[in-house]
Amino acid sequence: MKFQAIKGVRDILPPESALWSRVEQSARDVFHSYGYGEIRLPMFEQVELFARSIGQETDVVSKEMYRFEDYELVDLDAERRSLALRHPQIENPSSVYTFFTVAEAVISWLQQSLITGQVPRTPENEGLARELKGLYDESAAKFQLPKYEGTQSDLDLYVDQIRRAALALRLGDSLALRPEATASVVRAYIEHGMHTRPGNVKLYYIGPMFRRERPQKGRYRQFYQIGAELLGPSDHAALDAEVIEMLLAFFARVNLKDAKLYINSIGDKNCRPAYVERLRGELQKVRDKLGADSQRRIETNPLRVLDSKLPEEQPIIDKLPRIAECLCDACREHYAELKRQLALRKIDYEENWRLVRGLDYYMRTTFEITAPGLGSQNAVCGGGRYDGLVELLGGPATTKGIGFAIGTDRLMLSLQEAGAAAKCALDVYIAWMGVQAYPAAVALARKLREHNLSVELPPQEMKFGKSLSLADRLGARFAVIVGEDELAARQFTVKRLADGDQRRLAEADLLEYLTSSRTA
């Protein structure tokens, strides 16, 4: 087989795709009932947007994003890269000459492009352009004249510096395929001044995200999320509770069994840092009892030690200080109110003090929903509050936010595990006989399709037995028979394939019969 889907991506085929549509439609319906509108976002953004919101140091940003540079000047890029392939030698004057000729071309091209704006006029780029010019003038004076004054190592030094500066140029925008959508939603919110809209802005999105990581069960490089974000002036815990209620309503709608809700509060920028330090201090004391991964996290991100699944670390982690004890008054009250609000809504939850989120922007409320049948990836949804994010990205400081993202791939796995299956529901197969019946069959097919029935019409005459056999194997619910007898009687014969029940009906009655028996 010549071509295959690249690592970590896959095709979703019928009939499985029908289940996807159903689930996504359920999300639309439920979210709509809570006043959310769909936002359609671009699939790529500036790298900087993700770096700022998700956190430069997170794995997602530092090593899992699909990044690329987008520039017009493909030729200039090729030319500057060709510098790296040239190795001028002092004893070979023409190689020296060629190198500097190419370098000169790149430099003048670059200067021109900076003026026209085809290459971004950033301070870095302008600095690099000056540096290149300087290096070129110096070295050309030394090496390009009839007598060569420098040594080979001098030359190598210049060549190396020129190459380095040329490659450091940013010829266009640094872009990345989105690894998640919250950053984009917030960017759009700010860009379109949505804080001037009345009340809370409620948005949902459905679509693919991209992370370059090793694929495994329920985890792909192109994966799908269904998410919602609520942005607005209020950070009342009732909003958090309603978001969670909506989420659970959705899971109920798609019949996800045994979903469990876990909640936690991770404090805000006042109280979390103090807790992190205290945690780090306690971890230092038991350092030698921890595994290598956890030891490393003591410095990089102590909160994540709480996530460890190593059995031997569990007793140690159990004794660590809990963030609930360290929350500031405002955060403690917010968390208490969330629990009251959940109780009011009769929502079952379990507090999990070890539930911390990986992304930098979360604060206060965090939550997660797990579902059975997912192997080691049992979280099917995660979310939380991110009150500082809008301000961080340049929007009004008064805008708070909360949201979640459902991992659609994992949700599907769990639903399929539970036996959910979608059939391609073919309503009607038209078994026609004799060329004179064909026009009637074509007309009937169009008529039925206008009424939203799924209709299969064979393109050429088939043996009747074959035709019915095909209807059966296609899973059609009805076969409509069009032959000489039917034409003569101006009626159709319709046969219910499940039990063989068969009747003769005029077109209007047939339509009524088929549409009324359609299962929702």
Place this chain on the structure above:
RNA sequence: GUGAGCGUAGCUCAGCCGGUAGAGCAUCGGUCUGUGGAACCGAGGGUCGCGGGUUCAAAUCCCGUCGCUCACCCCA
């Protein structure tokens, strides 16, 4: 990035100790030109992931490589 397992027909797999590539399901055709599901008969479909080595002979043994899967890391 690390570790383990697996690559033979569209799918699920057999093929042991090297000796002319198989089964079931699926597809297509026939028995069967106005009644499907069944049965029977037949057909198509494979450079045994790829490359090298050992051998008279390799799907089989050895080495390498690529791919897939699961787990770790991390995360939704």
